[in-house]
Amino acid sequence: MKIAFVHPDAEGREEEIQQKLYPKNQLWGADLLQDAGHEVHPIQTKVQTFSSKLGHWLNKLTGQRLADFHIEFQVFFKAGDADMVYAPSGHFLLLPLLRRLGLFRPKLVTWFFRLPESKAWWTPRNLRFSRYVLNGFDGLLCLTQKTASDFRERTNDVPVESIPWYADPSIFVPEEGKGSGDYFLAVGKTRRDYPTLLEACARVDAKFRIIAPKEVSKGVEIPENVLFIETSSDPPDAAISYPELREWYAGAKAVLIPLSGDPDDTSGYTSLLEAIQMGKPIIMTRSGCLDVDLERWGIGQYVPPQDSQAWVEALEGWIKGSWCASYLDSDTSPSRIFSSENFLFRLNRSLSNISGDKLI
DSSP states (O other): OEEEEOOGGGTTOHHHHHTTSSOGGGGTTHHHHHHTTOEEEEOOOSOOOHHHHHHHHHHHHTTTOSOOHHHHHHHHHHOTTOSEEEESSOOOSHHHHHHHTTOOOSEEEEEEOOOOOSOOTTSGGGGGGSHHHHTTOSEEEESSHHHHHHHHHHOSSOOEEEOOOOOOTTTSOOOTTOOOOSEEEEEOOTTBOHHHHHHHHTTSSSEEEEEEOGGGGTTOOOOTTEEEEEOOSSSTTSSSOHHHHHHHHHTEEEEEEOBOOOTTOOTTHHHHHHHHHTTOOEEEESOSOOSOOHHHHTSEEEEOTTOHHHHHHHHHHHHHTSSOOOOOOSTTSHHHHTSHHHHHHHHHHHHHHHHTOOOO
């Protein structure tokens, strides 16, 4: 199958990926599909052409609320001979409409991570989530079963599947026999509840390292036992390299993921997968719709949202050894569920079913 791959966030990072300076899971399986025998051709969207300039002008005119027109124009003109457009990123409005009208030949598949906040479908920002537009896609992929269920309710006969993601195993490689360091580690920026965690840190006799934009602390004073590494909001990997981040994971007692408590959110997913790949214990806010059960799997502990005392008790419990984590290797273990092999199997099967081709 000939696949046109659309992912502006990964454009220009090919050399970094080869040097293991940027995680290849951010290619969302394009490299795995290529290795599996598909023809995968990246479409460059960060170009200076008339159609790109027109698209940027439309983006500006609409306040970036309708779609990424500059991306859609590049896909329309460059993907005509592909069997399928596979787009992990990019906000599409025109392409699914053209697909419905029979004016765009390649099948169109994209990822969605959650439904937007509840507003009328006809508002500019939510128009691309309307049933009529979503029905123009040939397939929708989601990270969680909850998100997939939400989008099934928004579509008619469009295949919607949830596929567990993974962390790059070539970067996040656990070291056998290396003991934990003397600190707890928290990494991430989206919908985090760092004020609650910082309150708990101030009350626990331990060292902490946090990598996040400073504004997420929301004015809460950083305790002396917290090493706060400030990163930019975009990109999130500006303050520390991925090889350094891997070393910090390796040396951590446990990984902390403080979240806002939004039941429909998928925030914290990347940190969670990196911690699982590194075989680290996890303390995490019970939040979002991630398909994980830390306590049943025996790899971590949950705390309620906005509860600093619960964080204190979980942290002190880990320090005193009253609970521990154990990664057992089985077909149903998190390290198998959230693996590149499982991701490729599920993705390849889904795209092959959508295209009508035989599974490679």
